[in-house]
Amino acid sequence: MEKQVRVIITPKGKIVTDFVGYEGKACFVDADKLAKQLIDLGVTLEESSVQSKTDPSEAITVQQFEKLTK
């Protein structure tokens, strides 16, 4: 399955990432790479904001996202 990362930035600048097509904790490897690049740019990616989704249909919905970032 093709892998895709969805980076969502809230109106307050908080980041949530959806790793679609990843199995289990494999997403944390790519999340770590992304986090390192973001740190270079002065932005922090928190581990709790990284989510693995095996199926694109499981990707976060707007409603779920809003709940998550409240």
Next chain:
Amino acid sequence: MSHVGSYATGLSALVVPELLLKTIQSVAAELKGKLVLDSQVKDYSGQAMGTKCRWAIFCKDMPNGLGIMLDANKPPEFVADVYGKEKQFDAIRNRIKQVYVALAAAEAAKRLGYPVQEIYQVQGNIQISLKVGS
């Protein structure tokens, strides 16, 4: 005379000003046409705040020169001209930070070799889709 609101975003400590300027310029140029944010990078020198802050990012929802102002001679700090919109300063500040984080995320993805497929806004959130490969 414009009121200049200034604030530290907490983003600046790790960022070298030149790197930040280059990042914003290159990302904005690369995403031109794809960027639904309607943001653009503009050389601000010669204008009211040009002596202090050379570059700015403007968005259509920040008229009257609202945007990110970057001072190349000091550690980067974001300032916003909020003249006439003082009551909206918090919202403006958050919007600026959001746009910056989106640009930084796009740049981080580019450095990792993950093509940016699309950037769009959903109910106030900015979403960036990256193709990672199989």
